[in-house]
Amino acid sequence: MSGLVGIVLVSHSAPVASAVAELATGLTGGSTTAPVAAAGGTPDGGLGTSSELIVAAAAAVDRGAGVAVLVDLGSAVLTVKTLLAEGDELPDGTRLIDAPFVEGAVAALVTASAGGDLNAVQAAATEAYDYRKT
Amino acid sequence: MLDAEFFRRWMTTTAETVEREADRLTELDSAIGDADHGSNLRRGFAAVTAVLEKDNPDTPGAVLTLAGRQLISTVGGASGPLYGTLLRSTGKALGDAAEVTREQLADALSAGVAAVGRLGGAAAGDKTMLDALLPAAESLSESFEAAAAAAETGALATVPLQARKGRASYLGERSMGHQDPGAASSALLIGALADVAS
Numbered sequence: 001m002s003g004l005v006g007i008v009l010v011s012h013s014a015p016v017a018s019a020v021a022e023l024a025t026g027l028t029g030g031s032t033t034a035p036v037a038a039a040g041g042t043p044d045g046g047l048g049t050s051s052e053l054i055v056a057a058a059a060a061v062d063r064g065a066g067v068a069v070l071v072d073l074g075s076a077v078l079t080v081k082t083l084l085a086e087g088d089e090l091p092d093g094t095r096l097i098d099a100p101f102v103e104g105a106v107a108a109l110v111t112a113s114a115g116g117d118l119n120a121v122q123a124a125a126t127e128a129y130d131y132r133k134t
Numbered sequence: 135m136l137d138a139e140f141f142r143r144w145m146t147t148t149a150e151t152v153e154r155e156a157d158r159l160t161e162l163d164s165a166i167g168d169a170d171h172g173s174n175l176r177r178g179f180a181a182v183t184a185v186l187e188k189d190n191p192d193t194p195g196a197v198l199t200l201a202g203r204q205l206i207s208t209v210g211g212a213s214g215p216l217y218g219t220l221l222r223s224t225g226k227a228l229g230d231a232a233e234v235t236r237e238q239l240a241d242a243l244s245a246g247v248a249a250v251g252r253l254g255g256a257a258a259g260d261k262t263m264l265d266a267l268l269p270a271a272e273s274l275s276e277s278f279e280a281a282a283a284a285a286e287t288g289a290l291a292t293v294p295l296q297a298r299k300g301r302a303s304y305l306g307e308r309s310m311g312h313q314d315p316g317a318a319s320s321a322l323l324i325g326a327l328a329d330v331a332s
Contacts (some may be wrong), residue, residue, distance in 0.1 A: 017234055049210055074301060075210070075213075082215035
């Protein structure tokens with residue numbers, strides 16, 4: 001495996017997905033940033049989930065080291081699961097990550113940018129659940 | 135025996151029914167969901183009709199898997215992957231036979247419904263489409279009419295239930311007293327099947 005793990009952020013809202021990508025990139029620092037792509041809303045700009053945008057985003061960030069997909073709500077979760085079940089829609093090594101969307105995205109991108117493999121990216125993103133705010 | 139043409143008519147009849155009932159589905163969804171179920175399904179099944187005309191799949195299994203793929207890519211809400219998985223899993227279970235029996239469809243539909251349950255992590259009584267689909271798949275081994283009646287009864291039986299899945303679950307007890315939109319649209323799907331068979 002070479003290259004960095006890619007990150008895909010799937011939200012019901014295009015602005016949310018792209019803003020979280022921007023936030024994660026801004027907080028990552030360093031000289032190298034792993035590829036990240038936003039797949040937010042529907043192709044016509046509405047709220048919802050687009051399998052087309054998700055497939056395109058995953059292809060865009062695939063460097064052969066796996067793709068970590070973080071999602072927000074309901075249909076985003078179900079659509080990614082369904083695409084994974086199809087088997088031929090997403091790049092090999094694409095994984096749905098169970099993580100909080102914003103915090104997980106930051107942890108995933110920092111870890112991927114540092115050269116962490118897909119397991120490390122998954123662990124870092126999922127660990128974001130353990131940080132209690134009160 | 136049921137051939138590809140029968141399954142095409144099932145899908146186009148569903149599209150017509152959804153078109154006719156879209157406002158009612160959206161109204162049900164505005165009570166406990168995000169008020170887009172009718173418009174989402176209308177867009178999805180219109181796309182199904184279009185792709186079936188263009189690609190002309192020649193087996194029952196191929197009709198359903200193509201229709202399911204189209205729903206996944208066009209609906210934009212949770213009903214897309216859920217109905218897409220239902221039709222694709224049912225279609226895959228039918229294999230590449232040129233014609234199938236009602237009993238074979240009943241078995242395949244049961245496999246499709248089980249796949250929907252796995253995808254959504256839902257079970258009977260959670261106030262979801264499964265409350266219409268599970269009894270429908272079971273009754274289809276008896277007759278098309280029994281399946282349609284079971285789906286309709288199951289959909290109506292979701293009214294007093296408390297939602298445990300999806301956006302409606304956030305409402306807790308306030309979800310009670312409203313019919314589940316997914317169960318309502320599932321009853322339309324099975325009703326269209328019985329219409330085409332009669």
